[in-house]
Amino acid sequence: MKRIENNLIESYNKMAEERDKLHISEWKKRERDVFKRFILEKESKNLLEVGAGTGQDSL
DSSP states (O other): OHHHHHHHHHHHHHTHHHHHHSOOOHHHHHHHHHHHHHHHHTTOOOOOOOOOSOSTTOO
């Protein structure tokens, strides 16, 4: 099991730098801004992240 996990980590890390260089679409930026304003207006204290990804859209 550890070998499979290590292979997944290695595979993901090989392309991390390339993913970091990718352009973020304008519509994603707008959606992120809308969501951020919503959270700030509600004065939310907690947020459950249920997605997966590169973290580029993290707040």
